[in-house]
Amino acid sequence: MGKCLKGKSESQKSDAKYVCKKCKAYTTEKSHLCKPEKIKK
Ligand SMILES: [Zn+2]
Secondary structure, X not given: OOOOOOOOOOOOXXXXXXXXXXXXXXXXXXXXXXXXXXXXX
């Protein structure tokens, strides 16, 4: 598993594709999160 952003989002919430269920960081890269959850739009 990749490392996690630890709550530091690297994308705006509006263009992020995944959010970490554990630490709530937003990103477009699933592998950057420890507990990625796909964001539905
Ligand atoms: Zn995390």
